[in-house]
Amino acid sequence: xxxxxxxxxxxxxxxxxxxxxKVFARQFSNEFFNxxxxxxxxxxxxxxxxxxxxxxxxxxxxxxxxxxxxxxxxIPAQPRIQFTTAxxxxxxxxxxxxxxxxxxxxxxxxxxxxxxxxxxxxxxxxTNDPAPFYNSRNYLPDEIIPESAQHIKKQxxxxxxxxxxxxxxxxxxxxxxxxxxxxTTDNPGNTTIALSTQTPTVNTISDSDQLYINxxxxxxxxxxxxxxxxxxxxxxTKVDHEDVTTQTPTTYLGQASDTQTSVSLTTETTYEAATTxxxxxxxxxxxxxxxADTTASVPEATNIDHNSNIHSDSASLDITAQPLQASVIQxxxxxxxxxxxxxxxxxxxxxxxxxxxxxxxxxLSQKNYINPFYWPHIYQANRYKINNPDKLHTGKIITLxxxxxxxxxxxxxxxxxxxxxxxxxxxYYKSKNTPQPYFALLGALxxxxxxxxxxxxxxxxxxxxxxxxxxx
Amino acid sequence: MTTSELIKQLSxxxxxxQKDAKQLVFQELNILNDILGQDNQVIIKGFGSFxxxxxxxxxxxxxxxxxxxxxxxxxIKNWRPE
Numbered sequence: 001x002x003x004x005x006x007x008x009x010x011x012x013x014x015x016x017x018x019x020x021x022k023v024f025a026r027q028f029s030n031e032f033f034n035x036x037x038x039x040x041x042x043x044x045x046x047x048x049x050x051x052x053x054x055x056x057x058x059x060x061x062x063x064x065x066x067x068x069x070x071x072x073x074x075i076p077a078q079p080r081i082q083f084t085t086a087x088x089x090x091x092x093x094x095x096x097x098x099x100x101x102x103x104x105x106x107x108x109x110x111x112x113x114x115x116x117x118x119x120x121x122x123x124x125x126x127t128n129d130p131a132p133f134y135n136s137r138n139y140l141p142d143e144i145i146p147e148s149a150q151h152i153k154k155q156x157x158x159x160x161x162x163x164x165x166x167x168x169x170x171x172x173x174x175x176x177x178x179x180x181x182x183x184t185t186d187n188p189g190n191t192t193i194a195l196s197t198q199t200p201t202v203n204t205i206s207d208s209d210q211l212y213i214n215x216x217x218x219x220x221x222x223x224x225x226x227x228x229x230x231x232x233x234x235x236x237t238k239v240d241h242e243d244v245t246t247q248t249p250t251t252y253l254g255q256a257s258d259t260q261t262s263v264s265l266t267t268e269t270t271y272e273a274a275t276t277x278x279x280x281x282x283x284x285x286x287x288x289x290x291x292a293d294t295t296a297s298v299p300e301a302t303n304i305d306h307n308s309n310i311h312s313d314s315a316s317l318d319i320t321a322q323p324l325q326a327s328v329i330q331x332x333x334x335x336x337x338x339x340x341x342x343x344x345x346x347x348x349x350x351x352x353x354x355x356x357x358x359x360x361x362x363x364l365s366q367k368n369y370i371n372p373f374y375w376p377h378i379y380q381a382n383r384y385k386i387n388n389p390d391k392l393h394t395g396k397i398i399t400l401x402x403x404x405x406x407x408x409x410x411x412x413x414x415x416x417x418x419x420x421x422x423x424x425x426x427x428y429y430k431s432k433n434t435p436q437p438y439f440a441l442l443g444a445l446x447x448x449x450x451x452x453x454x455x456x457x458x459x460x461x462x463x464x465x466x467x468x469x470x471x472x
Numbered sequence: 473m474t475t476s477e478l479i480k481q482l483s484x485x486x487x488x489x490q491k492d493a494k495q496l497v498f499q500e501l502n503i504l505n506d507i508l509g510q511d512n513q514v515i516i517k518g519f520g521s522f523x524x525x526x527x528x529x530x531x532x533x534x535x536x537x538x539x540x541x542x543x544x545x546x547x548i549k550n551w552r553p554e
Contacts, residue, residue, distance in 0.1 A: 002524070003512045010514070013503050018496060028486060028496055033519045035481045039473030041548055049475040051501045054538065058553045079551045083522075083538030092509040093524065093534060383487070427487050455489055 024384070040081070050088035057082050348403040350381075355396050361389055368400055370407040376421020376443065377401055377414070388432075389425050410447075419448030423455055430460070438463035442470060508536060518543045 007029060015025035039046045040054055047053040061077040348368055361375035369377070379389045381401035386392065405411035410418070422443035429437035441463060444451045452459070459467075473481075475497065483493035504522065507514050513523040520541045526534035540548075 005507050005512045005514050007516045010500070010503050010507070010516075014496070014500055017503070018499055020496075028482070029500070031482055031485055032478075032497065032500055033516055035478055035485070036473075037519065037544060037547060039478065039481070041551055043473045044551070044553070046473045046478070047475060048478075048501055049498070051505060052536065052538075056548060056551055056553075079548050081520075081538060081540045081544070081548070083536065085536040089505055089508065089536060092505050093536070424487065427484075431484060431487075457490060458483070 048086070050086050052086045052089055053084050055082045055084065056080070346402055346404055347406050348400070350402040351400055352397050353400045355392050355394050355398060357394050359392050359394075361386075361392070364400065369403050373443070374403070374407070374414075374418055376425055376440075377403065377418045378421070380417050380421030380424055383424060387428075389428065412448075415447040416451070419444040419446075419451040422447065423451050426463075427458065430463075436466075438466045438470070441467050445471065517541070520544055 011022065011025045011029045014020065014029065015022050018025075020028070036046050036048075036054070040056060045053060045055040056079050059078060059080050062075050064073050064075045065071070066073050353364070361378050362372045364378055365375040366372035375389070378398070378400060379386060382398045385396060385398050392398075401417065403410075403414055405414050422440050426437050426440035426444065429440060438459075441452070441459065445467065479490055479493045479497055482488075482497065483490045486493065488496075504514055508522060508524060511524055513521060515521040518541055521539050523537055523539070524534045525537050
């Protein structure tokens with residue numbers, strides 16, 4: 001049975017799938033069909049990937065019969081639109097089990113930039129994640145990218161590769177280390193903690209997997225030094241030369257030794273876990289190895305949201321692991337019970353602001369963020385409220401976005417937002433044919449050069465040359 | 473106009489990156505595909521409607537037709553072939 005589906009439903013589905021606001025979904029949908037219409041008129045055809053093509057055809061004048069009166073009439077020559085179905089759509093119709101072959105669902109794959117999504121900028125702060133395989137500048141041939149940007153691309157490729165490997169390895173290592181028997185020690189204050197996980201990806205890495213990264217663990221046994229490769233680089237690697245004397249069979253990385261072993265770990269893996277249950281501190285450090293001065297006991301309960309911030313030389317990525325269930329086996333101690341809570345100090349908290357006469361982004365930035373050059377931060381946050389960054393409409397309510405770091409010591413997130421704002425300003429000036437729009441790009445370069453990598457194909461060659469000239 | 477040109481146009485007019493525009497375009501087409509695949513008619517105001525014209529033979533799949541709206545017809549009425 002044929003049902004009629006209207007544009008509104010399509011918009012809603014688009015908004016849901018891609019986590020867009022309904023306003024933006026409407027705007028996109030309107031623009032989508034308007035562009036097709038204009039393209040049809042300009043080029044005479046519009047080809048839509050794996051959907052079909054619309055083509056204008058000229059039908060000649062011909063004779064016909066009036067359907068009501070039956071009199072012969074002449075149908076004038078006129079353009080008509082012909083639609084040709086793509087093979088993919090034909091297959092879709094033919095097969096009842098429809099398989100999405102155009103693109104994977106936005107929900108699973110897309111990280112739409114924050115300014116037109118429902119999600120806040122905080123939730124989508126990891127915008128420098130590896131881009132999807134298509135249209136990723138990192139996987140395009142070198143010759144397409146200007147020479148001066150080659151190093152950015154190479155670095156980026158390395159970062160993505162390293163980040164991907166690190167993500168897999170470290171996730172596995174965390175799970176592995178949480179599931180192996182803990183190191184039991186005699187020293188007072190030593191910690192024995194085992195965490196059992198309910199994460200479905202427990203089997204990601206088994207003991208037999210050999211995933212090594214350049215990190216090494218030095219084991220000293222009876223005076224001799226053994227060097228072993230460690231499956232993962234430490235998270236927030238912290239050097240601790242404190243000796244740990246083990247008494248019971250120690251399982252370490254899947255290898256058990258029956259003898260007493262004097263272990264000196266040159267690198268120590270430190271995990272930060274934020275407990276959902278109330279505790280003196282919001283965060284406790286759980287360590288495989290031991291730190292002194294630890295007396296407080298871990299609460300029996302469980303449900304620890306394990307957030308690991310992983311940093312390495314080549315890559316920086318955030319992994320939010322699945323909720324874990326912690327069960328303490330024996331000698332339960334919190335390491336560093338007075339651990340400071342993970343509370344990010346915010347210099348300027350987001351708040352709405354009603355525009356008044358004489359307001360400008362420059363002045364608002366100067367007033368609220370001290371530095372007037374941070375005006376793109378406001379522009380970026382209010383992209384769909386402010387069209388022209390040089391003209392503000394009195395009475396409109398805008399948002400003054402959060403500035404996380406001090407104006408003199410901006411955080412990476414702040415820098416990224418500001419650079420994004422500069423780039424948006426560049427796009428605006430370019431669309432309006434403002435002279436020398438590339439000056440906005442210089443701001444983006446200053447605060448976050450990776451933004452150039454991200455949008456490199458939206459920068460015209462002329463502007464690119466000018467940037468190089470000016471920056472040199 | 474090809475899909476890539478459409479994406480470029482949309483990224484400029486909506487002021488979004490081409491990557492995002494591409495994802496949105498593909499998702500839009502995906503939704504249209506999905507709806508037509510479920511034997512529904514898609515009606516887009518000011519543009520036209522896509523529907524499925526079934527074949528009399530049960531073994532033969534139907535064809536997708538496009539019926540332009542009055543608005544679109546009047547928009548293209550001055551078009552002439554080169």
